[in-house]
Amino acid sequence: xxxxxxxxxxxxxxxxxxxxxxxxxxxxxxxxxxxxxxxxxxxxxxxxxxxxxxxxxxxxxxxxxxxxxxxxxxxxxxxxxxxxxxxxxxxxxxxxxxxxxxxxxxxxxxxxxxxxxxxxxxxxxxxxxxxxxxxxxxxxxxxxxxxxxxxxxxxxxxxxxxxxxxxxxxxxxxxxxxxxxxxxxxxxxxxxxxxxxxxxxxxxxxxxxxxxxxxxxxxxxxxxxxxxxxxxxxxxxxxxxxxxxxxxxxxxxxxxxxxxxxxxxxxxxxxxxxxxxxxxxxxxxxxxxxxxxxxxxxxxxxxxxxxxxxxxxxxxxxxxxxxxxxxxxxxxxxxxxxxxxxxxxxxxxxxxxxxxxxxxxxxxxxxxxxxxxxxxxxxxxxxxxxxxxxxxx
Amino acid sequence: xxxxxxxxxxxxxxxxxxxxxxxxxxxxxxxxxxxxxxxxxxxxxxxxxxxxxxxxxxxxxxxxxxxxxxxxxxxxxxxxxxxxxxxxxxxxxxxxxxxxxxxxxxxxxxxxxxxxxxxxxxxxxxxxxxxxxxxxxxxxxxxxxxxxxxxxxxxxxxxxxxxxxxxxxxxxxxxxxxxxxxxxxxxxxx
Numbered sequence: 001x002x003x004x005x006x007x008x009x010x011x012x013x014x015x016x017x018x019x020x021x022x023x024x025x026x027x028x029x030x031x032x033x034x035x036x037x038x039x040x041x042x043x044x045x046x047x048x049x050x051x052x053x054x055x056x057x058x059x060x061x062x063x064x065x066x067x068x069x070x071x072x073x074x075x076x077x078x079x080x081x082x083x084x085x086x087x088x089x090x091x092x093x094x095x096x097x098x099x100x101x102x103x104x105x106x107x108x109x110x111x112x113x114x115x116x117x118x119x120x121x122x123x124x125x126x127x128x129x130x131x132x133x134x135x136x137x138x139x140x141x142x143x144x145x146x147x148x149x150x151x152x153x154x155x156x157x158x159x160x161x162x163x164x165x166x167x168x169x170x171x172x173x174x175x176x177x178x179x180x181x182x183x184x185x186x187x188x189x190x191x192x193x194x195x196x197x198x199x200x201x202x203x204x205x206x207x208x209x210x211x212x213x214x215x216x217x218x219x220x221x222x223x224x225x226x227x228x229x230x231x232x233x234x235x236x237x238x239x240x241x242x243x244x245x246x247x248x249x250x251x252x253x254x255x256x257x258x259x260x261x262x263x264x265x266x267x268x269x270x271x272x273x274x275x276x277x278x279x280x281x282x283x284x285x286x287x288x289x290x291x292x293x294x295x296x297x298x299x300x301x302x303x304x305x306x307x308x309x310x311x312x313x314x315x316x317x318x319x320x321x322x323x324x325x326x327x328x329x330x331x332x333x334x335x336x337x338x339x340x341x342x343x344x345x346x347x348x349x350x351x352x353x354x355x356x357x358x359x360x361x362x363x364x365x366x367x368x369x370x371x372x373x374x375x376x377x378x379x380x381x382x383x384x385x386x387x388x389x390x391x392x393x
Numbered sequence: 394x395x396x397x398x399x400x401x402x403x404x405x406x407x408x409x410x411x412x413x414x415x416x417x418x419x420x421x422x423x424x425x426x427x428x429x430x431x432x433x434x435x436x437x438x439x440x441x442x443x444x445x446x447x448x449x450x451x452x453x454x455x456x457x458x459x460x461x462x463x464x465x466x467x468x469x470x471x472x473x474x475x476x477x478x479x480x481x482x483x484x485x486x487x488x489x490x491x492x493x494x495x496x497x498x499x500x501x502x503x504x505x506x507x508x509x510x511x512x513x514x515x516x517x518x519x520x521x522x523x524x525x526x527x528x529x530x531x532x533x534x535x536x537x538x539x540x541x542x543x544x545x546x547x548x549x550x551x552x553x554x555x556x557x558x559x560x561x562x563x564x565x566x567x568x569x570x571x572x573x574x575x576x577x578x579x580x581x582x583x
Binding site: 006008117138139170171172174175176177178271272274275277278360361362363 | 427456457
């Protein structure tokens with residue numbers, strides 16, 4: 001049982017990092033994740049951790065240093081947002097391809113332009129194909145818990161992948177909430193010591209990392225990377241259970257609320273799911289059979305599990321906090337629609353784009369989404385696949 | 394039904410509406426409530442109008458949108474009355490606490506005599522006296538402790554001490570506590 005204390009989201013993440021005590025943090029601060037690395041830097045300065053903190057001149061350098069330190073054999077962590085993540089782009093793919101378990105907290109923020117510091121998921125959705133595991137948190141407690149689990153998931157010898165632990169900018173990163181902070185020793189024991197795999201600092205056994213790899217072998221290397229993701233998905237499930245057994249808060253690939261007998265359901269990531277839970281409860285009180293699927297693990301994508309959970313609904317709405325320009329719908333919709341089609345479930349699916357650049361999502365708006373779903377369930381038809389919520393037309 | 398109290402702070406960047414919201418949340422948490430507090434900025438600019446929100450409940454708080462229908466509104470800068478809809482969503486009988494050198498009657502008149510419980514306190518003058526700068530956020534907590542049943546004065550003082558110690562020199566922390574005590578005594582009702 002941890003100690004219940006009020007902390008801001010960013011502080012809770014920094015606290016998890018302090019407890020994990022990584023070997024290297026190489027970071028460049030950016031709003032709204034600044035307080036994570038700022039607070040962690042004070043832990044380093046005050047001698048509360050043994051971490052080698054590298055102050056770099058850009059996010060490209062930050063992720064380069066993190067990747068190199070992980071290849072050298074260190075446990076490595078970092079935090080960023082939006083444009084900072086974009087500047088890391090080139091290296092993100094390399095970290096994953098080299099199977100280096102770097103832990104990156106991403107405080108989700110709109111990726112310009114115009115310039116905007118507030119929440120949406122355009123930053124991490126853009127990075128969805130880079131090969132990183134992605135977990136999304138609804139609140140401060142989950143941000144803390146997810147980062148601790150991320151270390152265990154990514155570092156498993158049968159996984160060895162980097163993890164993005166995502167939380168909504170300002171809505172969660174700057175929200176003060178009560179959370180259970182676990183005991184330092186209990187967290188360290190649960191995470192366990194870091195076991196490097198073929199570290200470069202093992203100078204008795206030198207080898208080359210990241211050399212030229214052309215058409216004779218590149219595709220085999222990509223195929224072997226491909227094989228890691230089903231295992232990673234299993235690791236998310238197993239570590240979520242192991243975390244729950246140790247600390248009392250169980251996690252899986254997704255969380256469902258009133259979904260089993262729901263006629264209509266929405267799917268959401270992150271903090272929006274919290275507001276949606278209140279709306280589902282209100283609608284249930286009014287006799288409307290509404291449900292929620294909160295997706296926690298977006299990468300690897302649990303398409304079969306989502307399709308099984310949504311099968312039998314009369315209408316579903318997928319809520320996207322990012323637009324995929326030119327696609328006509330949001331990225332989460334694409335994947336869920338494909339998963340439903342692949343599983344043979346002909347459920348009408350509405351797509352909603354909401355909350356871009358921090359546009360507030362109000363419970364009344366979620367209620368209108370459910371009211372529209374009632375109509376869709378009756379007619380069996382979606383008239384306009386993608387709608388924008390809360391936008392002035 | 395869960396008992397939920399929603400508080401909306403109106404301030405300007407640098408006046409401490411965010412910190413005041415956090416201190417309120419910490420104090421409420423120490424009294425056994427579930428809490429949530431978060432700011433709503435434009436671009437994090439000093440002097441720009443901003444809001445911060447606090448939810449206090451006896452049940453888990455899952456709602457994460459801004460507060461449209463507050464039970465309590467606290468205004469840190471009197472100039473915001475003219476430019477921000479501080480009364481927006483405040484129901485009849487809701488609590489409105491304003492930092493101003495005007496009397497509650499004068500403020501009520503300038504707001505069109507709304508049907509709310511209006512209180513004023515000169516938090517700016519108090520903070521200049523006690524802290525040496527116009528930082529009106531903590532004294533407003535003293536006023537809130539007096540006029541609502543959300544906060545106990547001693548727990549508020551303890552929460553402020555916990556939140557500010559380490560970040561600010563000891564005399565400044567003491568000044569903030571004195572500011573809270575004075576605002577608790579000096580808040581006026583319309």
